Amino acid sequence: MAITKTDFLEYSRCPRYVALEKVNQDRLEADVSYEEYKNKEYELAMEELLFSMFENNEEGLEDKINVRNPQLEAMLDYYKRVELEAGHLTEKMFPGKTVYALETKNQESFDASYRGMKLLCYVDIYNECQDEINIIEVKATTNKKYLQLQGGYPGKEKYSIFLKENNIFTLKETHKDYPIEKEMPKEQYENLKSKLLDRYQLGAYIYDLAVQRFIIEREYLASNNAEKLKKINYYLAVLNADYVFDGTYENQEPVYHPDQNQEELITFFKLNEVTEELQAKVKQDADHIYEYLKNSNAARVPLTKSCGMKKQNVCKFFNPICSSIIPKKNSALTYLNSAQGFKDEQGHVHKGLGLINEGYVSMFDIPKEWLKNKNHRIQRECCEKHEAYKNIEKIKKGIENLEYPIYHLDFETFPSPVPRFKGESPFTQSPFEFSLHIERKPGVCDKEKDNVLFLATTTKDEREELIKTLLEHVDVNKGTLFAQNVSFEKGRIKELATMFSKYREDLMKLYDRGFDLLWLVKNKKEFYENLGFSKEESETINYYHENLNGSYSIKKTLPVFSDLSYENLEVKNGTEAIIEYAKYDKMSKEEREIKQEALRIYCRQDTWAMVEILNQLRKICQLDV
Ligand code: SF4
Structure with a gap:
């Protein structure tokens, strides 16, 4: 055999x-x-x-x-x-x-x-x-x-x-x-x-x-x-x-x-x-x-770490078959940061796929007494009442802290296993595209006119062009560098500053202006403590909606705040963007032009999504735009 x-x-x-x-x-x-x-x-x-x-x-x-x-x-x-x-x-x-x-x-x-x-x-x-x-x-x-x-x-x-x-x-x-x-x-x-x-x-x-x-x-x-x-x-x-x-x-x-x-x-x-x-x-x-x-037997067995949920070695049967007992929405696994599990009255911990095997499959199956974390109780209440949770005061104070213009920035990067360009290491996230939406005053930003896009049209080294285009359009001495997971954008800016010393000073000034959209939607403890909120309030999430389903990824937050969708786009996510870029050299000229347009549309949508979410947050707080 x-x-x-x-x-x-x-x-x-x-x-x-x-x-x-x-x-x-x-x-x-x-x-x-x-x-x-x-x-x-x-x-x-x-x-x-x-x-x-x-x-x-x-x-x-x-x-x-x-x-x-x-x-x-x-x-x-x-x-x-x-x-x-x-x-x-x-x-x-x-x-x-x-x-x-x-x-x-x-x-x-x-x-x-x-x-x-x-x-x-x-x-x-x-x-x-x-x-x-x-x-x-x-x-x-x-x-x-x-x-x-x-x-x-x-x-x-x-x-x-x-x-x-x-x-x-x-x-x-x-x-x-x-x-x-x-x-x-x-x-x-x-x-x-x-x-x-x-x-x-x-x-x-x-x-x-x-x-x-x-x-x-x-x-x-x-x-x-x-x-x-x-x-x-x-x-x-x-x-x-x-x-x-x-x-x-x-x-x-x-x-x-x-x-x-x-x-x-x-x-x-x-x-x-x-x-x-x-x-x-x-x-x-x-x-x-x-x-x-x-003794071939396809009967259901307990889900364990051998299923590799969310891991590199996820079993090919996990998503289509074996995970079908886990509700797609609001399962017991959607509680935020619950890797440590939940303690029952006897002090036993129930966690991860073990919850599913024990029959706690829905979020509502977890006894309320086990929910010691305030964020978990908020999630539960939102889903029970079908009402969004909002801490308007925190969101408002956060937004008021933003300095204008707001530079909504998103990089697409290619983490090549073997470095391609000078100064890079294995898996350096090498930027090949960015979209920048510039919001000069609260709510003042046009989807087309206030957008700057850079896309490398070859797989050659176009990093310096990318830096120049970015710096031409931002005033590094004022404003806010705004992104969802801003540490990623900051990381790329810092790497470029190290590799291109000529632009180091300006890039690092921009780096220092970082602010994360998630600080408004989700949380950032130190930020809110500095704004005078109590420790407990600073640790608590700012916003929750049952449709977030336990995730603050842009794919989850966007539909909650906007009608924008990635569904009809040709390039729908970061992985597809990378793959299209990686295939440049194998494409005909016509095909490449079509794919590059798709890449532009995708990346522009990423930053426009942030503009829309921020505007929606202002409306929630009844802030003038
Ligand atoms: S997902 Fe794979 S490893 Fe897990 S129970 Fe199913 S077949 Fe077994």
């Missing part, structure tokens, strides 16, 4: 998956061609890639889940470039023979039989020299999340659990006599390390590598090559978040030399010990798969 590594990751989720996938004997007995294998793997890689691009963006994640379709192919070239760079660097860093491939079929493959199931994997990079075999799995993500595993003693410096030597990270425990306890308590170190073992969180890619190890070891054992097991190392190769591209090109392609701090574009994590530790878990999962295949 042929079960690829990608199948293994999916089939082992839960008993229901295999039944819903209708995996039948015929299919399992058929051989898997290299093309089929790679297609499946690329599909998964594209999802992982897109997740990395939107990792810290709640709206982006919503978009990502909606865009599980062939459009993702636009991103394939970027992913392949990461594989290629990792292969080049392996050849440079490791002696011996290195095998890696993109279009060619010469990647090393392994297969092993386990309880009658044929398990199959191809290795991204295989390196062999006299003393070592190095198995390297390439992921288009950065090292940042692993390096955030830091601990320390209270009030003292923080330390990573990894040590970096010659561009390879290893766990500190693998270095004889390393004084871990001088840096952090051992328990804390172990706790941080355990996060690498959680396949549904930080350990997703490591589990993937551990499945390969399971297959590889079995193949070597079956082929009387047990001695090889001692010399195999298992690595993840990921992008180095600290790498800064120096802008060198050859034949118009970027060349990634070590940067001025001698950082390489790709960095390696040696994970022999963690993948070893995971072998028992992988074996258990292989046994589960065997049982699931033998």
Whole structure:
């Protein structure tokens, strides 16, 4: 039976998956061609890639889940470039023979039989020299999340659990006599390390590598090559978040030399010990798969973290099938910031999908006594009475704090996995478009006349043009930089200021003028405390409407305040904007013009939406416009 590594990751989720996938004997007995294998793997890689691009963006994640379709192919070239760079660097860093491939079929493959199931994997990079075999799995993500595993003693410096030597990270425990306890308590170190073992969180890619190890070891054992097991190392190769591209090109392609701090574009994590530790878990999962295949059963099972709700590895059956028991509107999961869950009268905590499994599916199923948080009580009351909650005084004071003109600004950005332009790092959110609506006096802003749009019409470096256009139209010495999630716009402005020192002063003046639309609609504790509101009032949301459904994303707030909609637009969200931009070079001239117009309409709508919402808030507060 042929079960690829990608199948293994999916089939082992839960008993229901295999039944819903209708995996039948015929299919399992058929051989898997290299093309089929790679297609499946690329599909998964594209999802992982897109997740990395939107990792810290709640709206982006919503978009990502909606865009599980062939459009993702636009991103394939970027992913392949990461594989290629990792292969080049392996050849440079490791002696011996290195095998890696993109279009060619010469990647090393392994297969092993386990309880009658044929398990199959191809290795991204295989390196062999006299003393070592190095198995390297390439992921288009950065090292940042692993390096955030830091601990320390209270009030003292923080330390990573990894040590970096010659561009390879290893766990500190693998270095004889390393004084871990001088840096952090051992328990804390172990706790941080355990996060690498959680396949549904930080350990997703490591589990993937551990499945390969399971297959590889079995193949070597079956082929009387047990001695090889001692010399195999298992690595993840990921992008180095600290790498800064120096802008060198050859034949118009970027060349990634070590940067001025001698950082390489790709960095390696040696994970022999963690993948070893995971072998028992992988074996258990292989046994589960065997049982699931033998006793196929599509009956509902409890929803767990293996469903991957809102995560990079969301199960493909979650949205269409298994989440159908969760009401689309006002479910038990719509309470704001409720990750910690709700305490019942006995002190037991009920949270996340556990609530659904326990039968608390609607917002109204949660006993009122469990709602200790004022914002939760507000949400509940709004939905019960079908009436919006408004703290007019706070919204009014907030609006009165705005300085004119208001610059409603929105950037569209392309977070390329491999940096494209000088000064950028992997996944730098590189702006290629902005829309600016200038509101000179309260409510005075024309959708067309007061709008400035910049759109890069090529995938070449047009950042300086973008900066110039922006600065030409704003007076950096007065007014307000206004955006929904202004920290994103500020972040881009700051990066541009660092990369283009000529404009640094002006860009940073604009940066300092940031104000977030969400401070008015949702909240901002420090801002309202400074305006003289009590701590409790400052912590409480300003506005809630049942149609927000627990989210203040622009997609949710806009219909509450305006008739504008993204539904009829050709480009409907940020992910689609990125994909259209990424496809520029593959489009005919005519097609490109049509898509660029769609991009302009989309981005203009983003800032016009903010103008409309602000006006609506003024009306709610009966402020003159
Ligand atoms: S969504 Fe969850 S319960 Fe449904 S098949 Fe996937 S893992 Fe299983």
